Amino acid sequence: MKTPVPDYLEEILSSCAHETSGALADYIPELANVDPDQLAVAVCTTNGSLYCAGDADNAFTIQSISKAFVYALALQEHGVDAVVKRIGVEPSGEPFNELSLEAGSGRPLNPMINAGALTCHALIGGPDCDPDERFEKVRQGLSAFADRELDVDEAVFESELADAYRNSAIANMLRSYGVIDGDPADVVRGYTRQCSLRVTTRDLARMAATLAHGGVQPATGERVVDTDVVRQVLSVMMTCGMYDAAGDWMTSCGFPAKSGVSGGILGALSGQVGLATFSPRLDDHGNSVRGITLCRRLSRDMGLHIMNSPEESQSAVRRDRRMRTRDGHLVRILSLQGELRFSGAELVLREIAEDDTDLERLVLDLRRVSSIDRVAGVMIAEGLRRVQQEGCRVVLVDPDGVLKVPAEHPAPERVEHLDEYRELPRV
Numbered sequence: 001m002k003t004p005v006p007d008y009l010e011e012i013l014s015s016c017a018h019e020t021s022g023a024l025a026d027y028i029p030e031l032a033n034v035d036p037d038q039l040a041v042a043v044c045t046t047n048g049s050l051y052c053a054g055d056a057d058n059a060f061t062i063q064s065i066s067k068a069f070v071y072a073l074a075l076q077e078h079g080v081d082a083v084v085k086r087i088g089v090e091p092s093g094e095p096f097n098e099l100s101l102e103a104g105s106g107r108p109l110n111p112m113i114n115a116g117a118l119t120c121h122a123l124i125g126g127p128d129c130d131p132d133e134r135f136e137k138v139r140q141g142l143s144a145f146a147d148r149e150l151d152v153d154e155a156v157f158e159s160e161l162a163d164a165y166r167n168s169a170i171a172n173m174l175r176s177y178g179v180i181d182g183d184p185a186d187v188v189r190g191y192t193r194q195c196s197l198r199v200t201t202r203d204l205a206r207m208a209a210t211l212a213h214g215g216v217q218p219a220t221g222e223r224v225v226d227t228d229v230v231r232q233v234l235s236v237m238m239t240c241g242m243y244d245a246a247g248d249w250m251t252s253c254g255f256p257a258k259s260g261v262s263g264g265i266l267g268a269l270s271g272q273v274g275l276a277t278f279s280p281r282l283d284d285h286g287n288s289v290r291g292i293t294l295c296r297r298l299s300r301d302m303g304l305h306i307m308n309s310p311e312e313s314q315s316a317v318r319r320d321r322r323m324r325t326r327d328g329h330l331v332r333i334l335s336l337q338g339e340l341r342f343s344g345a346e347l348v349l350r351e352i353a354e355d356d357t358d359l360e361r362l363v364l365d366l367r368r369v370s371s372i373d374r375v376a377g378v379m380i381a382e383g384l385r386r387v388q389q390e391g392c393r394v395v396l397v398d399p400d401g402v403l404k405v406p407a408e409h410p411a412p413e414r415v416e417h418l419d420e421y422r423e424l425p426r427v
């Protein structure tokens with residue numbers, strides 16, 4: 001059997017291949033020289049399966065997509081609180097290269113606009129780090145996300161640096177307000193090199209999958225950043241990743257994403273997939289026109305919108321039986337199923353709490369439960385502790401050990417199967 005995923009990706013590429021609206025970014029002269037018809041998509045799951053279509057191995061510069069990853073590296077190095085003191089997390093509603101700081105705090109509004117990204121670059125390695133060493137830390141960090149040594153497109157770098165008046169103005173503003181230390185020219189140079197790192201659509205999908213996988217690179221198994229760092233990065237991507245088109249993006253695509261002026265878009269949905277698109281023509285916000293069309297399709301077809309209503313889920317309680325043992329004890333057997341989270345655990349606890357019979361034995365059959373998350377585990381363990389305290393004997397049928405009972409709670413009895421109770425007469 002040939003998996004249908006590549007055919008699907010080919011199909012969505014051909015459905016938007018005819019679109020030619022938008023324009024190449026030309027404020028970086030070298031970017032105006034690329035082939036505008038390039039088109040690619042790549043999807044990488046959190047278990048490392050990668051699917052590509054179109055020009056997925058064509059190289060282009062990462063540009064603003066680097067901001068999400070350098071933010072991750074800064075958070076990892078300094079901790080979330082320290083970074084949030086320096087760079088805000090509010091969507092700016094302004095173009096990415098606006099000269100603006102948050103009223104009151106004087107911080108850049110967020111790390112996805114240039115003011116925040118320049119500040120973020122400067123945080124890597126601390127204030128005394130040599131600028132070349134700082135860039136090398138950034139390059140190595142991004143390479144770890146991609147599982148490939150990334151290098152710089154020197155022509156794009158020189159081309160942007162020669163014309164970097166706007167970013168120099170922003171860096172000088174940051175220096176004058178004491179947001180960055182050191183020479184603003186070094187920060188602009190390092191940041192511009194960071195934006196000139198060369199990637200392919202395939203690389204971006206791998207980098208995205210590392211975010212979707214909680215900071216662990218799916219192919220290497222290497223932890224690149226911690227889970228709390230990833231949560232912070234994805235949250236800021238969700239609210240600020242598409243600049244002044246963030247609201248439109250949220251409603252139509254609804255997954256955390258970051259775009260760059262060379263035409264890439266990277267998106268990540270926690271626990272599921274990382275994805276990337278590449279098409280160089282941009283809309284007025286600086287986002288790839290066909291990239292947005294592709295992301296809308298992917299979101300709709302693959303159910304990636306984080307606000308989608310969950311599919312109708314089964315009740316956590318699959319069966320509820322009462323029996324009396326031969327020696328006369330009343331037993332209630334609750335058979336549970338599925339993935340137990342807060343609402344499932346609440347249902348189970350309510351069923352037990354509302355039991356007005358003189359319950360002497362409670363059997364929880366967990367063989368059809370696939371997982372119990374942390375909150376549901378704590379709730380059920382506490383419920384069981386309480387019924388045990390009231391003198392009820394609790395038995396778990398949990399051969400796979402899905403319920404982890406905290407050490408300080410009385411350990412319930414565990415049996416492998418229900419045979420002991422199966423032949424008993426029903427009440």
Ligand SMILES: NC(=O)CC[C@H](N)C(=O)O
Pocket residue numbers: 062063064065096097114160167192195259260261262286
């Ligand atoms: N939106 C972008 O991709 C902008 C990145 C570009 N290097 C800049 O700083 O202007």
